[in-house]
Amino acid sequence: MKVFVYTDGGSRGNPGVAGSGSVLIDASSKQVLAEIAYAFSEPTSNNVAEYRGLIEGLRAAVDLGADEAYVFMDSKLVVEQMSGRWKIKHPDMQKLALEARDLAAKLKAVNYTWIPRAQNKQADALSNVAMDASAKGAPEGIIGEKPVAAVPKAAEWCGGTSTPTRVVLVRHGQTDMSAAQQYAGLRDAELTDLGRRQVEAAAAAVSRREQIDLILTSPLRRCVATAEALAAAAGATVEVENGLIECDFGEYEGMTFAEAQERDPEGHRAWLGDPTLAPPGGESLADVYARVERTVGEIVDKHHGKTVALVSHVNPIKAILASALGAGEGMFPRLFLDLASVSVVDYLGEEAIVPVQVRRVNDTSFL
Numbered sequence: 001m002k003v004f005v006y007t008d009g010g011s012r013g014n015p016g017v018a019g020s021g022s023v024l025i026d027a028s029s030k031q032v033l034a035e036i037a038y039a040f041s042e043p044t045s046n047n048v049a050e051y052r053g054l055i056e057g058l059r060a061a062v063d064l065g066a067d068e069a070y071v072f073m074d075s076k077l078v079v080e081q082m083s084g085r086w087k088i089k090h091p092d093m094q095k096l097a098l099e100a101r102d103l104a105a106k107l108k109a110v111n112y113t114w115i116p117r118a119q120n121k122q123a124d125a126l127s128n129v130a131m132d133a134s135a136k137g138a139p140e141g142i143i144g145e146k147p148v149a150a151v152p153k154a155a156e157w158c159g160g161t162s163t164p165t166r167v168v169l170v171r172h173g174q175t176d177m178s179a180a181q182q183y184a185g186l187r188d189a190e191l192t193d194l195g196r197r198q199v200e201a202a203a204a205a206v207s208r209r210e211q212i213d214l215i216l217t218s219p220l221r222r223c224v225a226t227a228e229a230l231a232a233a234a235g236a237t238v239e240v241e242n243g244l245i246e247c248d249f250g251e252y253e254g255m256t257f258a259e260a261q262e263r264d265p266e267g268h269r270a271w272l273g274d275p276t277l278a279p280p281g282g283e284s285l286a287d288v289y290a291r292v293e294r295t296v297g298e299i300v301d302k303h304h305g306k307t308v309a310l311v312s313h314v315n316p317i318k319a320i321l322a323s324a325l326g327a328g329e330g331m332f333p334r335l336f337l338d339l340a341s342v343s344v345v346d347y348l349g350e351e352a353i354v355p356v357q358v359r360r361v362n363d364t365s366f367l
Contacts, residue, residue, distance in 0.1 A: 001163060002027035003066040004211065005057040007073050008123035009049025010131060017135045018044035020053030021126025024060050027070065027211055027307070028164050028346070034060045035122070037130040041140040050075040051096035053127065054082070056142065058103035058110070068109045070211050074117040074124075083112045113235075119208065163305040164346040164357075167296065168210055169320060170230060170311045172222040173198035173340045181256050185249035185282070191225050198340035198367060199226040203233035205366035206342060210234070210307055216241040216299065217311040226340075227311040236309070243295030246313035250282025275329035285315065289329045292319040300347045317343060324356045338364045 004027055009020035022036040036056050040049070054071065061069045073079050080086040081097060082104075088094050104110040117124065133143045173195030177184035191199065203226075206212065212234040217227035219240045227238045252260045252268070260268045264280070271277045275285040299308060310320070314337050322331040324345045337343070344359040 001064070001066050002068045002070065002211065003033060003061050003064065005054075005061055005069050005071045006120055006123040007050070007053035007057040007071065008120055008127045009046065009051070009053040009075070010124075010127045011044055011046040011049050012131060012135075013043065015043040015045045017131050018046070018049040019127045019130025019132075019134050020049045020056065021123040021128075021130060022053050022057035022060065023122045023126065024057060024064065027068075028166060030209070033064055035126060036060060037126045037133070037143050039130045039134040039138040039140060039143045041134070041138070047075070047077060047090075048092060048096065049127070050078045051093065051100065053123065054078060055096065055100050055103065058100055058107075062103055062106045066107060069104070069107050069111070071110060071112045072115045072120065073112070074115055074120045076114050079112045079114040164348045165300045165304055166210070166307040166359075167300070167320070167345045167347065168206060168212065168307065168309040169317045169343040169345065170199075170202055170206065170226060170309055171314060171317055171337055171339060171341050172218075172220075172226040172311065173202075175222050177254070178339060182254050183249040183252045183256075183260065185246045185253050186220070187253055188221050190221050195222070195339070196225070196229070199229045200233075201366045202226070202340045202342055203230040205363075206230060206309065207233040207235075210309075212236040212309050213306040214239065214303060215309045215311060216244065218242075218244040218246065218313060218316070220245060220313075223311045223313065227309075230309055230311065234309070241295065241299070241310070243291055243298075244310060244312040244316050247285065247288045247315040248281075248283040250279040252279045252282065272333065275332060285319075285332050286329045288315050289319045289322065289332075292316045293323050296320055296323070304349075320345060321358060321361060324358050335361075337362050338367075340364065340367060 004025040006023040011018040018040040020038040024033040026033055038052055038056050081088050088097050174192050175189035177189045215227050215231055215236050215238045217223045231238045271279050278284040318332050318335050342363045343361045346357045346359055348355050
C-alpha cells in the first residue's frame with residue numbers, strides 16, 4: 001500500500017507553545033487513514049515540532065502496514081535534511097532525524113517533497129489544534145487521532161487483493177482546429193495560448209491529487225505539450241505511446257461537422273451511426289476501440305500497481321472509458337469529453353469480481 005503523509009509543526013514563540021499535525025491518505029483510494037495532533041508540554045522550537053510531525057506520520061504509516069510513503073511538508077529544512085542534501089548540525093535535530101530514518105527504514109521506499117503551506121492545510125490545522133491543547137496544559141503526546149484504516153479500500157470491496165493500477169486520462173488542450181470545431185485526427189495541430197493555460201491548470205490539479213509514476217502520451221504535438229506540462233508539475237517522466245494516437249478521420253480531416261455532412265451526406269451520417277464503418281480513407285471507431293483496448297491492456301500489465309497518466313485525444317479516451325464501463329463502441333457518441341478534462345480508471349486485477357472501476361469522468365473543475 002502507498003500512502004501520502006502530510007505533516008506540519010509550529011511554535012508560538014519559537015521556542016514556545018508548540019504542536020504538530022500529521023495526515024495519512026491512501027494513495028489509491030484517497031481515503032484519509034489517520035489524523036494525528038501531537039502536543040508538547042514544554043516550550044519547543046518550530047523545527048522540533050516539524051520533525052515530530054514527520055516522526056508521528058511515519059510511525060502511523062508503519063503501523064498501517066504501508067509499503068511506500070510519499071511525505072509532503074512545507075518545511076524545506078526538514079525535507080532537505082531527510083533527503084540527504086543538507087547537513088544536520090544541531091544535536092537535537094540529529095536525534096530526531098535518526099528516529100525518523102529508523103521508521104523510514106521499515107518501509108520499502110520513502111519520498112520527501114516540499115510543498116507550499118497553502119497545499120498543507122489539513123496538517124497545518126491539526127498542528128494548531130495541538131498548539132491550542134499545549135497552551136491549555138495537555139501532557140506531551142498524541143491528543144487527537146482518527147484512524148480510518150479499518151475502512152476497506154475500493155479494490156477490496158470487489159475482491160481485489162493487490163494495489164490497483166490507476167490510469168489517469170488527460171485530454172489535450174485547445175488547438176486552432178478544436179476551436180474551429182474541425183475533425184482533427186492525425187494532423188499535428190499545436191496548442192493555442194488558451195490550450196496551454198488549460199493544460200497547465202489540468203497538470204496542477206492532477207499533481208495535487210495523484211502521485212504519478214509515469215506519463216505516456218500520443219506522439220502528436222498537442223498531446224506531447226500537454227504531457228510536458230504534466231511532467232513539470234508531477235515530476236514524472238514522459239514516454240511516447242503510439243497506440244494512444246487519435247482516430248484517422250481520412251477525408252473528413254479538417255472539416256467541420258456541417259462541411260462533412262454537406263460533402264458526403266449519406267456516408268457521413270452512416271459513419272456516425274455505425275462504429276464499424278470508416279470515413280473514406282480513414283479508421284473506424286471500432287478499430288480505434290480495439291487498438292486502444294489492446295494498448296491499455298499492455299500498459300496495465302507492464303505497470304501493475306502504479307499510477308500512470310495517459311495523455312491522449314477524445315476518441316481514445318472514450319474507448320478506454322467505454323471499455324472500463326463494459327460498453328462497446330456504440331458509446332462513443334453518447335459520451336462528451338471537454339478539452340483538458342481528466343478522467344480516472346482503476347484496474348483491480350483479474351482476481352477481483354469487478355476488475356475495473358471508473359472513478360472520475362470529464363473533470364474540468366479546475367478550469
